[in-house]
Amino acid sequence: MSDETKPGLEFAGHEFARASLDACVKCTICETQCPVAAVTPLFSGPKFVGPQAERYRNGDSVDHSLDYCSSCGTCTLVCPQGVQIAELNSQARAVMKADHMPLRDRLIGQTTLMGTMMTPVAPIARAALHNKPIRTIMEKVVGVHRDAPMPPPQGQTFASWWAKRPKPATAATRGTLVFFHGCAGGYFEVETSKKSVEVLEHLGYEVIVPKQGCCGLAQQSNGLFEQASASVLKLCDDLRAAGKDLTIISSSGSCTGMLKHEAHEIMGVDDERLKDVGTRIRDIMEFLLDLHEAGELPTDFATIEMTVPYHAPCQLKSQGMGMPAVEVLGLIPGLTVVESGAVCCGIAGTYGLKKEKYEIAQAVGKPLFEMVKKTNPNLALCDTETCRWQIEQSSGVKTEHPIWMVHRAYGLS
């Protein structure tokens, strides 16, 4: 099939990722760490569908098992040679699906739309998402598994809380930050967004929250590169409108990764606006750790006597900054944070929602769910939204963003 029938897929990033192919020495390290290949023979593994199959691709794919790749990015993370395995696979999948993109994959990428539709009717939406017959119909018609975790509809969006709340009591003495909440943080994980700005304000920052759209990550991971590229650049415009040179803080770990490197490395978006935002954005726990290392983080934390499991999401790990949450939470007296050591929770954004992949995603996350239940049956911590929903749904353990713990330790909740 010629590229003319696949608009938007002739991206510079492909050439860049493809160039990394030659660095592959076939060492199999990526194969050994792939969480999907470990639990199903349906996916032949990142090396086989990536650096190996890529040599045989001339537009079309020779291996359709790559649709079973969850795009968790673990292969790229563990590769000692710098081969962009996950990026190559995401690109090849986008090409492969271009002429038969399932309706479901178009729909579940529309995160803003889902939030806008559900918030005004939150109680109904909540009930519907817990209703067996409705979920069964949803599975049959749309292809979203009946037991898959769904975003929790909220009665109030972050934006409406932000507009109505009283001014903060603490005077802003430390300068101004821009807050990026992402779709999930705007519509579903509203509490996480509130707590994030409250912690930042407690520290003495003035927080600006510009009107903002979606980063396009869910579209990107479903292979809708054209739409995703437009979304991410629109978001860059939104965030840039808040002020030049200001640090942007986000409590949405995966969207942060999209802005920092994925939009560029996977879709080849090469735009000054993205470069500007991508170099100014910081994950909130990363930001707190930076403050601590500069000796500027107050550590007058209240004691929290607790042992809590923490899972670092794939898209946070792939940013290559270690695990800032573990270090920041380590400053709270009494708190013992146990890192899960698990590769992936299985959900990988929207992968684990799909009816044909649900069981695989559950098998991928099983060691994590067991570790979580064993470590603390009442609370787990994780930096990204869909991973939290997956862990909570599958382990039955309430799962919060680590900033909740910081908020608590500062006496703000």
Next chain:
Amino acid sequence: MSRVIVIGAGLSGLVAANRLAGKGVDVTLLTKGIGGLQLGQGSIDVLGYAPDRVTNPVLTLSAIASARPAHPYAAIGAEAVHTGIEYLKALLGDLLVGDAEANYQLPTAVGAIRPTCLVQPSMVAGNVTDGARFAIVGLRRLKDFHPKLVAENLSRTPLPDGGRLDARPVMVDVPARDGEVDSSGLTYARAFDDPAFRDRFAAALKPQLNEGETVGLPAVLGLKDRGAWKDLSEKLGHPVFEIPLPPPSVPGMRLNEALTALAKAAGVRVVNGTRAVSARVEDGVVKGVTMATAGAPREFTGEAFVLATGGFESGALAMDSYGSVTETLFGLPLQGLDDGPLVHGDYWSAEQPLFSVGVRVGKDMRVLDAAGAAVHPNLFAAGGIIGGSSRWAEKSGDGIALGSAVRAADSIVEELA
């Protein structure tokens, strides 16, 4: 911010980080991906050939140390290798056995016999002896292991001590998982973690074994369950041993996973994902190393730095098209560049001098210049980045990594105290 920054997560980086953390030092380990340890056989080579087959590695390395002043063992010394061996054995509990004074002689996946110093208990029964009777068992769906090749080569090879053994091939077909005809060694290892799979496997194999045979299997007998091989041996009623495969190497993964987990448990902060791309040096002192983190580069500052980045294979050394070789992070002075051409065209003859290129170190593992002075007072080296030997030919890489890692760690601890 940590007091010590270790760069590289192969054997030397992991051992240095563990040893430092074990002595109460705050350590950050920087790595691009998973280190090379899991690509090896999961045993520890101290010295295998010098150039003849070595039976007592520590004794022979002492001789090398006095005869060849540029060899890494001259700076490291037998004592540090001894310390490293004992340290690693203690750290890993029941995962490694052996003695610095004696090499095992173990069958390889092509039926050759390799000398190695520390081995996993699951390999011990393979130590070749005159008159031994081996059944070499292949798995029909595991393409990396050919029992006929192994058995025939072993049977026709005079053993290092002059004796002979008798080996015959056996093939069994027990699928690791349904619907898969071409399974990796790792997939089999995960299956062998399950006692029910071991039951099925033993039931299929046992009728094919003869009285008095020792069973040689590809090294896939469990990844997480360290007792899987023993359980299988009991189920079969025969001694069993593992023969390491090309990567993915399950015994290599066991070592890597154990050392990484121990480092994390000891409080080592592991930062994975991007390459260390530059270093900041002020007044000759190393102040920080920068990683190419997504979004913005991130500097890691410290008081002492351990360069455990490996050699050409990991990009720690690079040769350009003009044939000039550089150490890619600090631009350190290298030894081994002035003795004529680095690569000769005769593939089968003498060692290629290129593979002996690397940094020079003192007895405390500080990196030295050609005049023997420390390049930076707080920069230490460990493992493959140290020049002066052809590790692959000597089978000395693990011993060099271990000895230099403990020596570097101990020097730093002394320095910081």
